[in-house]
Amino acid sequence: MMSRNSDLKSRPARTPPLGALKAFTVAARHESFALAAEELHVTHGAISKQIGNLEEILGEALFVRRNRRVFLTDRGRELAMKLSAVFQDLDNAVADFRGNQEPQPLIVSCEPTLCLKFLIPNLADLKSSTGLEVKVLAAGGRIDFRRDHIDLAVRRNDFPIDPQLHVKELAPEFMGMVCAPSVAKILEQHADSVPALHTRSRPEAWQNWRLSQPKSPRFASNVIYEHFYMAIEGAMAGQGVGLASIHMVASDLASGRLQALGPFKPDGTQYLALSASPYKTDTRHLIFIDWLARRMQAHIEKLQDVCHSTE
Amino acid sequence: MMSRNSDLKSRPARTPPLGALKAFTVAARHESFALAAEELHVTHGAISKQIGNLEEILGEALFVRRNRRVFLTDRGRELAMKLSAVFQDLDNAVADFRGNQEPQPLIVSCEPTLCLKFLIPNLADLKSSTGLEVKVLAAGGRIDFRRDHIDLAVRRNDFPIDPQLHVKELAPEFMGMVCAPSVAKILEQHADSVPALHTRSRPEAWQNWRLSQPKSPRFASNVIYEHFYMAIEGAMAGQGVGLASIHMVASDLASGRLQALGPFKPDGTQYLALSASPYKTDTRHLIFIDWLARRMQAHIEKLQDVCHSTE
DNA sequence: CATCATAAGTGAGTTTTCCTCACGCAGTTA
DNA sequence: TAACTGCGTGAGGAAAACTCACTTATGATG
Numbered sequence A, B: 001m002m003s004r005n006s007d008l009k010s011r012p013a014r015t016p017p018l019g020a021l022k023a024f025t026v027a028a029r030h031e032s033f034a035l036a037a038e039e040l041h042v043t044h045g046a047i048s049k050q051i052g053n054l055e056e057i058l059g060e061a062l063f064v065r066r067n068r069r070v071f072l073t074d075r076g077r078e079l080a081m082k083l084s085a086v087f088q089d090l091d092n093a094v095a096d097f098r099g100n101q102e103p104q105p106l107i108v109s110c111e112p113t114l115c116l117k118f119l120i121p122n123l124a125d126l127k128s129s130t131g132l133e134v135k136v137l138a139a140g141g142r143i144d145f146r147r148d149h150i151d152l153a154v155r156r157n158d159f160p161i162d163p164q165l166h167v168k169e170l171a172p173e174f175m176g177m178v179c180a181p182s183v184a185k186i187l188e189q190h191a192d193s194v195p196a197l198h199t200r201s202r203p204e205a206w207q208n209w210r211l212s213q214p215k216s217p218r219f220a221s222n223v224i225y226e227h228f229y230m231a232i233e234g235a236m237a238g239q240g241v242g243l244a245s246i247h248m249v250a251s252d253l254a255s256g257r258l259q260a261l262g263p264f265k266p267d268g269t270q271y272l273a274l275s276a277s278p279y280k281t282d283t284r285h286l287i288f289i290d291w292l293a294r295r296m297q298a299h300i301e302k303l304q305d306v307c308h309s310t311e
Numbered sequence C: 001c002a003t004c005a006t007a008a009g010t011g012a013g014t015t016t017t018c019c020t021c022a023c024g025c026a027g028t029t030a
Numbered sequence D: 001t002a003a004c005t006g007c008g009t010g011a012g013g014a015a016a017a018c019t020c021a022c023t024t025a026t027g028a029t030g
Helices: A016-029 A035-039 A044-058 A074-098 A112-130 A181-189 A203-211 A228-236 A246-254 A283-310 B001-008 B017-028 B032-037 B044-058 B073-099 B112-130 B181-189 B207-211 B228-236 B246-255 B285-311
Strands: A063-066 A069-072 A106-110 A134-140 A152-156 A164-178 A196-199 A222-225 A241-245 A259-275 B062-064 B068-073 B106-110 B132-139 B153-156 B164-181 B198-200 B220-227 B241-246 B260-274
Touching: A016 A035, A016 A044, A016 A074, A016 B017, A035 A044, A069 A074, A069 A259, A074 B073, A106 A112, A106 A283, A112 A134, A112 A283, A112 B112, A112 B132, A112 B164, A112 B228, A134 B112, A152 A283, A164 A181, A164 A203, A164 A228, A164 A246, A164 A283, A181 A259, A196 A203, A196 B017, A203 A241, A203 A259, A203 B198, A222 A228, A228 A241, A228 B112, A228 B246, A241 A246, A241 B207, A246 A259, A246 A283, A259 A283, A259 B032, B017 B032, B017 B044, B017 B073, B032 B044, B044 B073, B068 B073, B106 B112, B106 B285, B112 B132, B112 B228, B112 B246, B112 B285, B153 B285, B164 B181, B164 B207, B164 B228, B164 B285, B181 B260, B198 B207, B198 B228, B207 B241, B228 B241, B228 B246, B241 B246, B246 B260, B246 B285, B260 B285
Parallel strands: A106 A134, A106 A152, A196 A222, A196 A241, B106 B132, B106 B153, B198 B220, B198 B241
Antiparallel strands: A063 A069, A134 B132, A152 A259, A164 A241, A164 A259, B062 B068, B153 B260, B164 B241, B164 B260
């Protein structure tokens, strides 16, 4: 009951011959060996043998031969799905290399909250000011450029960065205390009646804040949110005082839904743009990074106003 | 011999031999023919010839031969990037098919505003209630499952759906007028002093609304936002009255940042989950769709409260 | 500086893979 | 029933891929 592939000599799990896989995807697309043969400029016998060979290697049937036709099995269709995507990628890769390809939208990976509070709302601006088409993939933590087909990732350098990657600094992180305007008034009198809002994804945030800002008020209690986004929502709803990144609450501060309690301070980390391709062959990367860096710098400059207004 | 030679000239862009491409990616990874030869269990001569052949087909050098080493050219590196990703995909596809592969996070494509106001904020809940890891790709309009490597797409059926796709209905769309609570008070007296907020991405929204709700008030003027998200922001900031989907403003209504003006009404469109794989081989799809449908249904049920409170 | 080791290019010859051809088979159409 | 269609198969052959042996070029070594 281990693997039934293992009874095929001592061949552990090497990938089947590429030609056979290619032949299979074409045959699967037509559900016909004859048409596949025509497309590949060979005889139907060639296709038949390639696929028979592949089935033997994989140890299971990919087609059901019935009457004078062939039908994909469910498993065969499953494989065909995956493979046809891969071979299409391959054709695109080669065509792209040869230069006959229109530019694809850039895919940018970004942690969910930054995505939510900053990137996506500004996509329309990006499009209109640079003409760049961007798709955003909300995904925190580790990055796998290959698997997720990401062009760029935006991350903070609070974890070790793969030295293979190409790194560009965007802007420093600035953290600060925020709350709803109504809560700010209460705080002036009864500071200890308001809870501090914590986030599970940045558990050490308040602790670090207190280390660098010892004068900041003590709060009544602690409320823990599952997600950074929730904490910001909570703060807006008057649940307490949150500790937030300027880049995530810039628009909420601007609209007055949130109010800053004292100045925002750098926490030592930086936002970075990470790219798998170390060469600046692609201008779109540069355009996007430039736009993003400017935007983030603008947040920080505006910050002066925010701070003065409450100090 | 005729078929081969006859299309030599008319061979504009056929993909190079797969073996040569494979050999190239391995050689590129090592920047060494000898190591590549070892990995592929052939002699270095075989690699040398495969790559020479590939360079001839492509019509440009991929390696610079210098000293007793080979170095990738920039172009060669560019090609190697693309190809190594593809071949890794291929290995994954086969390994996945054979069953030796851990489950990957689901990638869901979704229009930006729904992403923003509903999906991403609820990702943490999804994770904790189903254990499912999901990444969200914010991308409106046409869907290319292949190119974007999407597992599922969430869309409204306001455009023709590719009949090849597997479709599951999630919930009907409900539209309604919303504004900031402060604006609601003003409206009771001076309905015509408040503008209606339009969105460029759904230009016909107000018109359709008026057709089905002839009694709804006329507003002073029209403000057009570039993006649906902006219109909602505008409404929250007291800029006027927006026309919004219940699924996008559910949380803002719940928190009181927005207020409904009269009942929400179905606009005839549905939210759909689209999948490229027509067979329910993947339970994760079902889990996600089930979760999403329940969530959206909950919005609609809650709607009764919202409506009564203002009628 | 001669010598050795290493890495790659090359031409001839060989092995392997893949393809074609011709035919058989079963079901479908006329 | 005969003709046709689409696939499977075995034998033989073409093409692709590989090996081998040798060459070149260049660092490293004593």
